[in-house]
Amino acid sequence: MNRHLTLKQFRYFLTVAESDSVAAASRMLNIAQSAITKSILELEDELGLVLFERSPKGMRLTPEGHRFLVKARRVIGAVADATRGVRQDVAPQGGSLTVGVTSLVAGYYLSEVFARFARTSPGVELRIVEEAPPFLEHLLINGELDIAIMVSNALEEPQALVAETLTRSPNRVWMAADHALAAQEEVSLAECADYDQVVLLADRVELLMRGPWEQVHAQHGLKPRALLRTTSLEAVRSLVGVGAGVAVLPDFLYRPWTLDAEHVAVRKLRDAVPTVDVGLVWRRGSPLRGEVQEFIEVARDQSRGHRGW
Structure with a gap:
C-alpha cells in the first residue's frame, strides 16, 4: 500500500x-x-515490519521495534526542535551552562538532550561535569553547577534542592532468556530471592530497593546471596545474560542483548516497589538564567517524546 507515515502514527507508537x-x-x-x-497496524504495514509481540498481557517491542523506537524518538525530537526554532527570541544567543551528570544517567539518557540543546542554542558554551550523586548535590548547593540531570527521588539534601521528574522508570526483573523465572509473566521479590543477585551500585539505585528487599527478607526469612556488587552495568548485564543470577533494575537501563549477544529477558515485578526517577535538579532559590531555562525546556520536550506525548 502507498501510504505516508504520519506524526500521529509515531506518537501512538511511542x-x-x-x-x-x-x-x-x-x-x-x-x-x-x-x-x-x-x-499501529498501518505503521507496521507501511514499514513491512512487526514492531510488537502481542499477548494477553500486553505489547512487547520486537528487535525491529526497538530499532524503530530510537528513530521515532529522533523524529519527534526534530519536530519539537523545528517548532521551538520558529521563536528565535526565546533561545539564548550566548553565555555558558554547566550541567552535572552521573555516569549511569549520562550513558543512557543525555545524548539526545545535549544534541538538541546544541541545535536550539548554538551560541551557548556547554560544559558537562560527571560526578557521583553526593558530590553533584554539593556542587549544586555551592553554585558550581547550574543544573544536573540525575536520579531525583533519592536526594540526600532535598530541602536545599528543587527536583523535577523527567521520566519515571519502574523496576523489573532481569534474567537470562532460558531462566526458570522466564516462564512467568510476573515475578515476586520472594521468588527472586531464591537465586543469586547481581547488584548494581550506581546512582543510588540499590538504595531505592533496599527497603522492599529488607521487608521481603523479614517476611519470608530469606537471605539471597549477592553474587556481585558492581558499579558496572555491563557486568550486571553480562552475568544476567549467561544465567549466573538475576537483577532488579529500572527500565530505562534495559537493553535486550549483552556485549556477547546473550539475550536478557525482563519480567514485571509483582511487588510494589519505588520507581527510579530521572530528573532535573537545581539549587532551591537560585535564579534561573536564560540558558538554564532553555535547557529545562529542551529536557522537558525530550521527556515528552520518550513518553510518546
Missing part, C-alpha cells in the same frame, strides 16, 4: 512502546483503543 499496552496508551492519549490499534 506511547504504546513506553506503556507496553494499547489500553494504557488509550488512557494516556484519551483516544479509543481501536484507533491506536489501527494506526
Whole structure:
C-alpha cells in the first residue's frame, strides 16, 4: 500500500512502546483503543515490519521495534526542535551552562538532550561535569553547577534542592532468556530471592530497593546471596545474560542483548516497589538564567517524546 507515515502514527507508537499496552496508551492519549490499534497496524504495514509481540498481557517491542523506537524518538525530537526554532527570541544567543551528570544517567539518557540543546542554542558554551550523586548535590548547593540531570527521588539534601521528574522508570526483573523465572509473566521479590543477585551500585539505585528487599527478607526469612556488587552495568548485564543470577533494575537501563549477544529477558515485578526517577535538579532559590531555562525546556520536550506525548 502507498501510504505516508504520519506524526500521529509515531506518537501512538511511542506511547504504546513506553506503556507496553494499547489500553494504557488509550488512557494516556484519551483516544479509543481501536484507533491506536489501527494506526499501529498501518505503521507496521507501511514499514513491512512487526514492531510488537502481542499477548494477553500486553505489547512487547520486537528487535525491529526497538530499532524503530530510537528513530521515532529522533523524529519527534526534530519536530519539537523545528517548532521551538520558529521563536528565535526565546533561545539564548550566548553565555555558558554547566550541567552535572552521573555516569549511569549520562550513558543512557543525555545524548539526545545535549544534541538538541546544541541545535536550539548554538551560541551557548556547554560544559558537562560527571560526578557521583553526593558530590553533584554539593556542587549544586555551592553554585558550581547550574543544573544536573540525575536520579531525583533519592536526594540526600532535598530541602536545599528543587527536583523535577523527567521520566519515571519502574523496576523489573532481569534474567537470562532460558531462566526458570522466564516462564512467568510476573515475578515476586520472594521468588527472586531464591537465586543469586547481581547488584548494581550506581546512582543510588540499590538504595531505592533496599527497603522492599529488607521487608521481603523479614517476611519470608530469606537471605539471597549477592553474587556481585558492581558499579558496572555491563557486568550486571553480562552475568544476567549467561544465567549466573538475576537483577532488579529500572527500565530505562534495559537493553535486550549483552556485549556477547546473550539475550536478557525482563519480567514485571509483582511487588510494589519505588520507581527510579530521572530528573532535573537545581539549587532551591537560585535564579534561573536564560540558558538554564532553555535547557529545562529542551529536557522537558525530550521527556515528552520518550513518553510518546
